[in-house]
Amino acid sequence: MTSPTAPQRLAPPSLSTLARTTAIALLVAAALLVTTVLPAEYAIDPLGTGRWLGLTEIASPTLVPVGTATATTTVLAPVQNGPLGVYPGEFTVDVFEIALAPYEYVEYKYQLEKGATMLYAWTANAGLVHDFHGERVAGAADGPAEESFDTQNRRQANGSLTAPFKGIHGWYWENPSGETVTVRLTSAGYYTSAIEIRSDRTRRTRPLRPLATLPAWPERPGGAGAQ
């Protein structure tokens, strides 16, 4: 008969070992945070590793321009000539209308180059929680990821925006009430795509209306846009 071997007990690590290993672990975690988590989750990429690894794309997917009057490769950045802003393509027009169920929200934004301009007017049949803001493109280092331009709760607004940076610019509208609220936005500008993000997390790009599809007004006898 053999006596069972007593289990070997490991002495707990000393305080100095714990402190050293914790410090090393914190350094490793901080490195992972800066090189991987921040670029992928928030498009914050101070070391450029996110761009190198393609992680910033996760945080801010590139918008694919759809159905615009201009060639999809055209960059609608203005060249300033005194009071004139001269663009390499036509502007686009858009009308967006949405019924927000109680407590739902939507974000609706346009892709604009730095300095590009748009005009807008929107109205709702009740007051909305509102944030007119812009989001920089992934990895941009010239400022915060998002900037708000107007956060006052509103029922309507008319204005123009000259994009302070390249990125998507537009509205967050939230229905704070128990009744459905309809919002209608009309805009025109040198944007190349529009994206709609709903509170149920669905995202979709929306087709924009080329200028050529607009009829002359008032229509002349003989059809829309007849000369």
Added chain:
Amino acid sequence: MKRTFRVMGIVVALIISGLSLAAHDKYRIIGTVAKVTEKLVDVTQTKDGKTITMDMTDKTVVTRDKKKVGRADLKTGLSVVVDALGDSLDELDVVEIRIVPPSTKK
């Protein structure tokens, strides 16, 4: 040395799990409370009748009219707007539950 690496591994794992919690996506669930316990809340969505089960953590806040109220105020049948964080509808941690007036039918 082996022990040093083992302890280091555990600490890294703990920190990374903490970071991954901070990296979740935002969800909004709108509906009525179907069931509530100390740690869980079931909300039946208004839009599709689907019931979502969510975890309530120590950081979960319950409000009514923009004022903080206790969890005991959360009762079955109440209309709520829930903002939660997670990777999918199956694993959400509640950040805030707003008790709101019931929706008016269209």
